[in-house]
Amino acid sequence: MINTETTLRFSPMYRLQWEEAQQKFVILYPEGMVELNQSSAEILKLCDGSRALPAIVAELEQKFATSGLTNDVTNFLNVALQNGWIQHD
């Protein structure tokens, strides 16, 4: 489960990258690829080892000039953690 204290980082076992041909971000790993929608990609890009959950939410809310993203972001990050895409430092 995601906690709110420790910073999150994209796992070195995966690669997150923009695919020009598909016009989307993808996650690459051995024998596979996951295509991301824009919001998932925005969340994952912020998992760079410098922010914990509240800072990620704040950053996104500011960027998209909105509020109340905590639940959605937490849910998605839990999935990402379960899949091993991200890890707590």
Place this chain on the structure above:
Amino acid sequence: MAGSNTINITSPRWLLAELSYKCPLQCPYCSNPLDYAKYPNELSTDDWKRVLSQARKMGAVQLGFSGGEPLTRQDLPELVGYARELGYYSNLITSGYGLTEEKIIELKQAGLDHIQVSIQASSQELNDHLAGTTTYQHKQEVARLVKKHGYPMVLCVVIHRQNIHQMSEILAMAESLGADYLELANTQYYGWAHINRDALLPTREQFAEAEKIAQAFKEKVAGKMKIYYVVPDYYEDRPKACMNGWATTFLTIAPDGTALPCHSARELPGLDCPNVNDFSIEQIWNESKAFNFFRGTDWMQEPCRSCDEKHKDFGGCRCQAFLFNGDAASTDPVCSKSPERHRIDAAINSARELALSADEKPLVFRNSKNSKQF
């Protein structure tokens, strides 16, 4: 109806670069063509770079360096570095033979993403017998080094009758080596595996037993190790969705530059597979006869033609249809709707008889001497 023949051409996502047919091992289930010795030519470094650039531009992103043994190419680090610059996610598919710690570090620095090491069995004696060389100890060492240098470690074990009884030990070995991914690939019967089928195909009981063990293990290691289980399609009643559909996703380039819609397609007559020395990847993918041959569904015969599952399995595997029925456009004989299903059952029975008898049929090992006979 106007437009009924228009096929939506998707772009390639996976590129398999078979760098060389040279291999120090002699696996009797090798998927290389039987007559590989006829194609000794290899593309130059610059040819490969051109292929990588062109395929990347079209959208290919997963890249496998394979063979034969790709480490026999001295320019491998250079090609890996070039692929990294282009943004590929690259995988080295290797027997581990000749892979030293220096090489592992050099490839990592060049930008290689992961290494898939194949191990033939969980015991030294059987591994070395199947590989036709002494490699077991070294492979274990390589697996450890791959891990040590921060690569996701993908272990691949090809399963067949000679090693299926070791399933529990194979899984334990994968766990102790710390594999992140384990590919349990039931042998697919093409190329060398096809001529050795009587000696390699497990019985239905052996297969069911092994699958049970693998399933239980999968649950046990969930979250720690990912298991890819390649089913043996002979024991299914629907064929595999081969290649995710002909020329929709996968592109293979053979060592001599022949472009193939699937790595066995060289065995199919009349395809005239184009060569990257004569055409660009874009021309090959979009315009060549070979890549358009089985695209879409218009080429299908009955029972596939009027079957409501044709968008699910695309009629199965063209190479299997050819090997069994002599007609690459026929329904994959694995399908229970195929009038030729009895041919698969006959193959199962023939292997079973040999398995239950006291005799052993000698394996035909994959080497140049044997290849020259085909």
